[in-house]
Amino acid sequence: MNNPFKFGSVVDEPYFTDRTNELAYIKHSMNSTNHIVLISPRRFGKTSLVKKAIKEINRPSIFINLQMAVSVENLASLLLKEIFKLRPFEKVKHLMTHFRIIPTISTNPFSDAVDVSFQPSLDSTAILEDALALLEKVSSPTNRIITVFDEFQEIMGIEKGLDKRLRAIMQEQQNINYIFLGSQESMMTQIFERKKSPFYHFGMLMHLDKIPYDDFMQYITQRLPLKDDRQTNDIAKDILDTTLCHPYFTQQLASQVWEILTYSDVKENIVKEAVEQLTIIHDLDFERLWMNFNKTDKYIMLNLAHKKQPSSTRSLPTSTIYSSVKRLMQMGYIIKINEYEIEDPFFRNWLIKKQG
Ligand SMILES: Nc1ncnc2c1ncn2[C@@H]1O[C@H](COP(=O)(O)OP(=O)(O)OP(=O)(O)O)[C@@H](O)[C@H]1O
Ligand SMILES: [Mg+2]
Structure with missing residues (x-):
């Protein structure tokens, strides 16, 4: 039997619970020309939620984690790499003939993965503009590419004024829906809520909360390998009292409890035992x-x-x-x-x- 709890990576069915309203809201927004700003502390389920919404509306998407972008050239390379995952380079290269700075593009002959890089340049704006213009061209008004920027607050640290340049390009685009994810609440609200910020009210702001108690209770009780309803309820309650409904830690603790119940002889204070084990591991x-x-x-x-x-x-x-x-x-x-x-x-x- 497989452990029915999952933590640490993106989750979908059957490990995904609740978020019905949030899913509907994202799907609805992506069917308009609007953009979304989704904020929550780390590991609350932003990526899982957005991936699920995109999957359900069956639209092309690209994901860029801004923590991985160390320069503007690097950001442009990441964008191009993602574009080539959606549309093979061979098929879009005719749309790149006007590129002011030519990237180096190489293909790994074994995996077919494309690698893109730019020499550090004096004109990083041109590089970024060209990459985002290509994104707009390969997209279409009837099947807009959803472009997700994860940890978007990092934009402020990549290069001074990048937010202004990015906004100037994005506001002209018609064929892209942007989703900006961020775990630094104060920086994200500075970017999207401060009147002087270039991204002021650029997208609809959404805060993701923990998973509601009753929903998580049901999720856990349905999955614990016990016959006794009362014991099941008591254990689920102990789990949620410990994790306070934090999505990631609840799944992690429930997973450990499940292991103990399935593979060990421990019969009492199961949740306490699981907490001890996880504390020792870390x-x-x-x-x-x-x-x-x-x-x-x-x-x-x-x-x-x-x-x-x-x-x-x-x-x-x-x-x-x-x-x-x-x-x-x-x-x-x-x-x-x-x-x-x-x-x-x-x-x-x-x-x-x-x-x-
Ligand atoms: N809807 C959900 N139902 C059940 N568990 C969830 C849900 N969403 C998230 N989780 C739990 O939280 C974990 C983290 O989810 P995810 O990676 O989507 O969060 P995140 O906010 O994108 O995190 P990060 O800040 O690290 O990018 C998942 O592995 C899963 O254990
Ligand atoms: Mg994430």
């Missing part, structure tokens, strides 16, 4: 993270591990606390839903244990 990582925190970070993390909010800590100046909270959020160690919480329930457990 011990070295947590140790390393901890060593890189400064004193204020440590103070805040320890308080949060005991569910004490940063605002209730009075022994440090408020500005010191909040610059640390901001940094910890940017690095993804804490998230804010209604209140601040430690993102990783196993790290939280590790902190509580280390404190004795």
Whole structure:
């Protein structure tokens, strides 16, 4: 029997639950000429949701992770590479004859994968314009290519003014729907909600939440390998009390619980046992993270591990606390839903244990 829980990569049926309204909204928007901005903390399910919506409306798409783009030339190469996955180079090369800077294109003879690169150039705008113009040309108004930029906030770090140049090109395009994904809430809202930003209101803003409790409860109880309904419910409840419905960590913990129930003799405190096992597996990582925190970070993390909010800590100046909270959020160690919480329930457990 296969483990019915999945974590760590994009999920679709049968590992996908809820998100009915979000799916409908994305599909609806992609059938118009609008763009979408989708924001959530890391590992909430942005990529899974968008991939599922695209699959259901059966439209061509390309995915670019801006974390992988280190320069404008590099971004243009990534775009071209993705375009060649949709339309073979041989079939579109006649659309590239006007390219102002010619990329080097090579094909791996074994895998047929195409590699694209540009020499560093003085005119990176021309390179980007040409790549995006090709994207527009290979697309069509009746079957618009959905172009997804993951971790879009990274645009601000690639090259100064890139946001302005990108926006100038994109606003002229007719045949593309853009989806901008981002996990840095404050930077994403700066980009799309600040009046002076070139991308101000460029797409419809959507925040992705955790998965609702009742839905996750049903998802877990249907998959646990137990006959006793009450025990099943108690275990599912313990899982969600630990993970607070975080999509990734819930699937990870449920998966570990399933392993224990299926392959071990442990009969009691199953969820506690699974949490312990996962905490031990990550011990070295947590140790390393901890060593890189400064004193204020440590103070805040320890308080949060005991569910004490940063605002209730009075022994440090408020500005010191909040610059640390901001940094910890940017690095993804804490998230804010209604209140601040430690993102990783196993790290939280590790902190509580280390404190004795
Ligand atoms: N709709 C869903 N139903 C059940 N589990 C989900 C769902 N969406 C996400 N998950 C869980 O969360 C994990 C992360 O999903 P995904 O990679 O789509 O998130 P993401 O927000 O794109 O993450 P990242 O910030 O790393 O790019 C999945 O592997 C899965 O375990
Ligand atoms: Mg993702």
